[in-house]
Amino acid sequence: MSETPAPLIFLIAGEHSGDALGAKVIAGLKQATGGHVRIAGIGGAEMAAQGLQSLFPMRELAIMGLLEVIPHIPRVLRRIDQTVKTIEEMRPDAVLTIDAPGFCFRVAKKLKGKGIPLVHLVAPTVWAWKPKRAEKIAKFLDHLLVILPFEPPYFTKHGLDTSYVGHPVVENSAGDGAAFRARHGIPPQETVLAVLPGSRGGEIDRLLPPFGEAVARLAGRHPGLRIALPAVDTLRDQIAETVRGWPVPVTLCDGATEKADLFAAANLALSAAGTAVLELVLAGVPTVAAYKVNPLSYRIARRLVSLKRYTLPNILLDGDIVPELIQEDCTADRLEAALERLLTDATARSRQVEAGVHLKELLGGNGPAPSQRIAEKLLAIAGEYAKSRT
Secondary structure, eight states, X not given: OOXXXXXXXXXXXXXXXXXXXXXXXXXXXXXXXXXXXXXXXXXXXXXXXXXXXXXXXXXXXXXXXXXXXXXXXXXXXHHHHHHHHHHHHHOOSEEXXXXXXXXXXXXXXXXXXXXXXXXXXXXXXXXXXXXXXXXXXXXXXXXXXXXXXXXXXXXXXXXXXXXXXXXXXXXXXXXXXXXXXXXXXXXXXXXXXXEEOOSSHHHHHHHHHHHHHHHHHHHHHOTTEEEEEEEOGGGHHHHHHHTTTOSSOEXXXXXXXSHHHHHHHOSEEEEESSHHHHHHHHTTOOEEEEEOOOHHHHHHHHHHBOOXXXXXXXXXXXXXXXXXXEGGGOOHHHHHXXXXXXXXXXXHHHHHXXXXXXXXXXXXXXXXXXXXHHHHHXXXXXXXXXXXHO
C-alpha cells in the first residue's frame, strides 16, 4: 500500500500579527501530523522560520488606513490574481487565510465555487462595526475560526460554520528578562519602558514623534529610564532614524526573536493599540495604549464604529484597565501623564497584572493550545476534502 499523501495547506498572512499566528498554526500542523504535512502560501519572517517559502514578500500587503492603501491598489490587485492562480494550480486540501480581510477576502471570493475548502482565522470585528459583513462573508467562506469567546453567534446565525479556538497569544512563551538586560547592557536597577509603535511604516511616522516627546519629559524626572524598542528588519532603519535624537538610551531589539525577553525585562510599556496590547497585559506588563491614523480616515471610521473601548483587554473585561489615548488624545502631555501614573502608582500596576491572569483564563489559556485546536480543525476539513476527491 502506498503512503497517504501529506495534506497540503495553503496559508495567507497579510501583516505581522497574521505572520505570528500563521507560524503558530504551522507548528501546530507539524505537531498534529508528526511533520507529515506540506505548507505553501504567503507570510513573513516567523512563518519562514517554520519552513514557509512565501509566494511574494508579505510586506507588500501590510498597508493600513482607508486612504493610505489607494496608491498601492494596482499592485495589490495583481497579487490577488497571482495568489488565486497559484492556488488553483496547486489544488491544496485547504486554504487558511489569516486576518487581513482586504486581501484575504478578495482571494476567497475569487476561489469560491472552485471546490477548495476556504477557512479564515480571526473574524472581522462585526461586533464593533459593519455588522452586515457577517452575512456577506457567510456567502464565500466555508469555515470561520474565531479567537474571541463571544464571536460565534454573530456568524452561525447566517449559516457559517464557526469554531471558537481560543486566542493564540495565550501560547506566547515566557521570556528571560535578565538575559535580555545582560545581552543589551541594561543594569538591573534601570527602569525599562518597552515602546511598540506598530509594525507598519505609517504607524511609525504617526506614533513615534509623540511617543518620543512623552519619553523626553519623563526622562527629566526618572533618570534611570531606559527605552527598549522591538523592530522588524523592514522598519529598523526608519525607527533608528526617528529615535536618534531621543534624550534617553534606546535599545533596538529584534522584533521577531526578542519580544518575549523584552516583555519579561520591561517594567511598563507604551504600545500602539492592537494585538501587542493584549500580549503585554497577558505577560504582566503594565501598559498604555495609543493610536493615530489619517484624520480623514479616523472621521470616516468613527461614523462606522460602535465601540466605547478600543483595546481587547478593556473590551473583554468591560472596564478601563488599559489607558487608551486615541487620535486627538494621543499627545505627549497625555501619554506622559498616563505613563507617570504607571511608574508611581502601585495600585494601577497591580490592577493590570491581575487583569492579565483573568484574561488568560478567558481566552483559553487553561485548555488545549489554540494552535492545536486550529490545526486539528484544519486537518479535519482537509481530510473531508481529500475523501471527496477519491
